[in-house]
Amino acid sequence: MFDLDLRSRKPIYEQLVDKMKELIITDILKSDEQLPSVRTLAQQLTINPNTIQRAYRELEAEGYIYSIKGKGSFVSPASVKATSEKLNKVKEELVKLLSEAMYLGMTMEQLQQMLSEIEEAVKGGSNDD
Template identity: 75%
Template sequence: MFELDVRSRKPIYEQLVERLKELIITEILKTDEQLPSVRTLAQQLTINPNTIQKAYRELEVQGYIYSIKGKGSFVSPASPSPNTEKLSKVKSELIKLLSEAMYLGMSADELYKIIQEVEATVGGGIEDDQN
């Protein structure tokens, strides 16, 4: 499915959360698609099942997946209403990253092209939102 960097300073469960979010956002993992079981993924990645469970719990808290007792974990449908707290946090992080990119010499046109590329691959978002 994917590889994790065991030498990274970032905890393995966080790497797993980020990678699964990326797969969900880019719609490689589709709505209501079942994720691998904790045991199966732990064997594939040769990591502790508790690490997988922690990542799945975090994804569930963030609304990316849902669990059905006895059946497993599944990709959540994109929420029709925006999570304003999460959006606020993402906007704040984005402002920091954009400021740093511009400080390092990236032009607004280059940033806009990146946004267009992301928009073409991601989907979702709120139409006609100018904020």
């Protein structure tokens, strides 16, 4: 399903949580879809089952997944939280990029023009549907 970077400094369980969130936010894992069992995932990724259990517990606590006793874990129906989290991420990225653009000499006018162009393009796209 996915691969982990065992060389990364990030703890494996954090990587797992982030990967799962990404898959859920991007709708690759659909609402109410069953997640692979701890056993399968441990075997596929060759990592400690306790680590996976911990990641699943964390995801459940944050509301991304829910579990049914004896059946396994499932993706929660699209939550507001998921979108707001994604929005926060995008905002962070924007701040970084815009700071760089301003540092390189982009003016407010240019930015505003760009924004209106983007708005136009996004609207135009939805009209085509």
